Amino acid sequence: MTIDIEHLITVFLGFFAIMNPIANTAVFLGLCSNQGADERRQIALRSLNICFVIVVCFALLGKLIFDLFGISLLALRLTGGILIFVVGYQMLHGTSAKMHQQQQGQEHSDIAISPLAVPILAGPGTIATAMNYSAGGWQNVLGSILAFTCLCFITYIAFINSQRIVSKLGNGGLAIVTRLMGLILAVIGMQMLIDGSDELYNMWTATTNS
Template structure:
């Protein structure tokens, strides 16, 4: 039970750091600047639902993807860890991650799919984080990862729907500070993924 609780907290922090429900609010507001309240709600619902389907698909069939392409768990953890570390490093440098953001934006409800769902919410960093928790896990770990990601999607939806209020309440500076903290957490998660991949690859002690 303690192991599952610890695992749940780890998964929650990983998803919270990579998805940034609060720090993505300014992005959502900038994309939907000219939209009314009802349109914003539809865009938020479509974006979060699409991201949920994409990431859950990778959680459920991720192992089969590995088998189909001949991928190895150590290779995935090392490459994925570098990717996650890079996202965190960009956040610490006060940059919008090039992995999560797109410069070209269509001013219509299609923005719910791109760039909001892909790659802002369900980008490579999010997919890598999700798959990292289930590549060597049992059914319970897969269920916990799926449920926690669903919770994160719900929190993101609520953050988008009440984005105006949250931005006024919290303030832009606090959001920037939160982004820095999440960047540091992501860097640590990425480094841990790399070291775990190396331990598995070389059969070193302490690999989980």
């Protein structure tokens, strides 16, 4: 069984844009500013392990979830496209989506679980991306898991080097990265909407002609 390289690259870029590991490095450093290097490493590893398990579960059980709740791939493409486009639009204007923001007054007995793993890393957009790209066969599932594994490794490296990265990029560099990732996300979301709308039109045409 071979994995489509083009699909693998597309999935990786989609996950990279939605998770935005470079911008989230600043979030990670802010949440762990009072922790030592060893504690930051443990928090980064735990949060990414939890995030990985969540995304892989949705990638593997996507069809089962569809069948259980009566959800179609078309509905996921349309809804996921809108969701990802909104997140990208907000990032494009230099603001973080509410689903990725830390809530004021929230207690963080274990920040590796919340807010790092959920919803900053494995938020609704990431889950929707995983389910969308995993639909269509085991090749797509394996490609999505492989792409996400690579991204988790990159994110871990970024997190444990967060102080160095943030100091080199500065606020201006992080703002540029956020806007670029937002543009990519907005385009991905629009493409999902176009694909879903095209499929919906074809279904409507076939129904009216029959």
